[in-house]
Amino acid sequence: MSSRIKDPGLAREGRLKLEWAEKHMPVLMKLREEGSRKKPLEGIRVGAVLHVTKETGVLMMALKDSGAEEVVLAASNPLSTQDDVAAALVEYGIRVYAWRGQSVDDYYWCIRQVVESNPDIVLDDGADLHATLHSSYLDKASRIIGGTEETTTGVIRLKALEREGRLMYPVIAVNNAYTKYLFDNRYGTGQSTFDGILRSTNILVAGKVVVVAGYGWVGKGIALRARGLGARRVIVTEVDPIRALEAVFDGFEVMPMAEAASLGDIFITATGNKAVIRREHLEKMRDGAILANAGHFNVEIWIPDLEALAVSKRVIRENVTEYTLRDGRRLYLLAEGRLVNLVSAEGHPSEVMDMSFANQYMAVQYLLRNKGGLERKVYNPPRELDEMIARLKLETMGIRIDELTPEQAEYLRSWSLGT
Numbered sequence: 001m002s003s004r005i006k007d008p009g010l011a012r013e014g015r016l017k018l019e020w021a022e023k024h025m026p027v028l029m030k031l032r033e034e035g036s037r038k039k040p041l042e043g044i045r046v047g048a049v050l051h052v053t054k055e056t057g058v059l060m061m062a063l064k065d066s067g068a069e070e071v072v073l074a075a076s077n078p079l080s081t082q083d084d085v086a087a088a089l090v091e092y093g094i095r096v097y098a099w100r101g102q103s104v105d106d107y108y109w110c111i112r113q114v115v116e117s118n119p120d121i122v123l124d125d126g127a128d129l130h131a132t133l134h135s136s137y138l139d140k141a142s143r144i145i146g147g148t149e150e151t152t153t154g155v156i157r158l159k160a161l162e163r164e165g166r167l168m169y170p171v172i173a174v175n176n177a178y179t180k181y182l183f184d185n186r187y188g189t190g191q192s193t194f195d196g197i198l199r200s201t202n203i204l205v206a207g208k209v210v211v212v213a214g215y216g217w218v219g220k221g222i223a224l225r226a227r228g229l230g231a232r233r234v235i236v237t238e239v240d241p242i243r244a245l246e247a248v249f250d251g252f253e254v255m256p257m258a259e260a261a262s263l264g265d266i267f268i269t270a271t272g273n274k275a276v277i278r279r280e281h282l283e284k285m286r287d288g289a290i291l292a293n294a295g296h297f298n299v300e301i302w303i304p305d306l307e308a309l310a311v312s313k314r315v316i317r318e319n320v321t322e323y324t325l326r327d328g329r330r331l332y333l334l335a336e337g338r339l340v341n342l343v344s345a346e347g348h349p350s351e352v353m354d355m356s357f358a359n360q361y362m363a364v365q366y367l368l369r370n371k372g373g374l375e376r377k378v379y380n381p382p383r384e385l386d387e388m389i390a391r392l393k394l395e396t397m398g399i400r401i402d403e404l405t406p407e408q409a410e411y412l413r414s415w416s417l418g419t
Contacts, residue, residue: 003090004110006083006099014054014088018061021054024350026396027358027389028058035066040365042067047119049074049111049129050150051342052081052089052098055353060094062361070095072117074110076125077296078102079335080342108132115140121364122147126296127154134161134168141168146367146374148172148360152185152216153272153296158378170374172363177381179355179389181217188348188356189341190221193268193294194229196344200319200334201290203266206230211264213257214271215243218294222268223252235260237276257281266290268340269300279305287329291337298337306333319344358389 022029035041046068050056052075064071073089075081075098086096095117097110111129114122115137122144124130130149133141146169149155155175161167174180194205210226212219215236226234237257238244244254257277261284269276272295282305293300307313310323319340321333335343347353362385367374394401404412411417 003086003096004099004113005086005090005096006081008087008090010084011087011091012084014057014082014084014086015091017054017082017085018057018088021058021350021353025055025058025354025357027354027392028062028361030392030396031358031361032058032062032065035062035361039067040368043069044121044368045069045117045119046071046121046123046364047114047117047129048072048123049076049114050123050125051076051347052086052096053342053347053353054082054085055347055350055357057085057089058350059357059360060089061092062357063364064092064094066361070117072097072114072119074098074114074129075102075107076128077339077342078104078107079338080347082346118143120145121367123150123360123364124148124154125150127157130154130158130161130171134166138168144169145371146170146172148174148363148367149378150180150356150360151175151296152181152218155378156272162376162378167376167378169376170367171378172367173378173380174356174359174363177359177389178386179393180359180381183352184348184356185217186221186224188221188352189218189270189294190225192341192345192348193222193270193292194225195346196319196340196342197266197268197290197292197334200317200340200344201332203290205266207232208265209233209235209263211235211237211257211260211267212252213237213267213269213276213300214295215240215247216270216272218270219243220250222270222294223247223250226266226268227252231266233263235263258284261285264289266292267301268292268294270294271300272296274299275302275305276300278302279309282306282309282325282331285329285331288332290332290334292334292340293337294340296339301333301337303333303337306331355389355393358392359385362389 072095081098081100097113155173210231235253236247261281312324316322
């Protein structure tokens with residue numbers, strides 16, 4: 001079946017966006033150039049469910065240029081697709097099933113088109129593609145060489161499949177690469193989350209009280225950027241005592257959400273869990289509080305509770321829904337509770353996605369090189385690939401680093417050399 005997108009006429013604008021991303025993704029472009037010569041994916045069918053952004057577009061083109069027989073792409077969020085990029089990718093010869101504003105039924109229909117294209121390798125962000133394969137298409141899952149997973153939420157789901165002994169193929173947890181989560185999760189999400197909040201609201205962050213739910217790498221980045229933008233207080237809520245302690249040592253206030261609820265001006269969830277902000281918290285919030293989610297799914301701010309408490313709601317700005325409660329307080333939900341950085345903005349900057357998608361590209365090649373030699377498990381990316389990507393990134397930035405002398409290398413290998 002041919003692609004299904006919003007408007008093929010948007011391709012010119014999409015090509016310009018892709019050109020901009022290419023200029024800011026030198027590592028992936030270097031790998032793409034090499035792949036174009038060597039064709040390491042010759043004859044391979046690739047299926048991907050990722051946010052359809054200009055950065056994803058560069059990755060899809062790199063896979064096609066590297067010899068892939070077919071590349072089929074669907075969106076990993078109903079509201080994150082850049083329709084002009086989707087049109088440009090179709091023009092490039094990639095099959096795309098994605099448009100901004102999908103219904104839930106549309107969303108899963110598009111994922112099924114990826115599955116039914118009979119991919120050999122699958123790339124995912126959030127594990128909806130993996131879950132669809134394992135729940136409804138076991139015959140197709142059984143022939144897949146391997147897959148990748150881009151985000152924390154998806155890795156959690158795949159680990160659950162592995163624990164239950166139901167994982168049908170090896171998966172590389174790209175999210176767990178150092179050159180992914182230390183940069184994409186922290187610096188990418190930290191910046192792009194506030195990009196989305198500011199595009200939606202045009203508020204001044206300086207002087208506000210920002211509450212960040214979760215202090216994983218995403219939460220760390222958001223808290224860091226809140227402080228940098230001049231937030232008067234940055235409060236972190238956590239369930240993990242080690243992360244909570246780290247937040248304290250990083251100079252942030254830590255308290256339960258039940259206490260923070262009455263203090264915050266801006267609430268940002270980044271936990272990967274459901275109902276992190278729920279009725280008991282919403283009931284305590286100040287008039288005018290802003291609610292944003294940076295986690296993968298729209299379950300962290302529990303919208304059924306918000307709907308139940310409200311006597312009316314209206315869209316007051318693009319991507320801003322005002323909920324009026326019985327006592328007259330107004331709460332503002334951004335981006336329908338979905339990923340605010342992708343719904344209200346453009347997602348992570350190209351410079352950081354350069355490393356994330358270089359990891360995706362190299363993971364695909366790693367799966368092919370090791371075909372038949374990997375167990376049905378979730379694997380972290382090999383350290384040597386991580387280091388290679390880091391070195392390439394430094395090289396493209398014009399930065400040089402030291403190398404170990406032979407004596408230093410021997411010292412690190414030895415157990416006998418002490419004081």
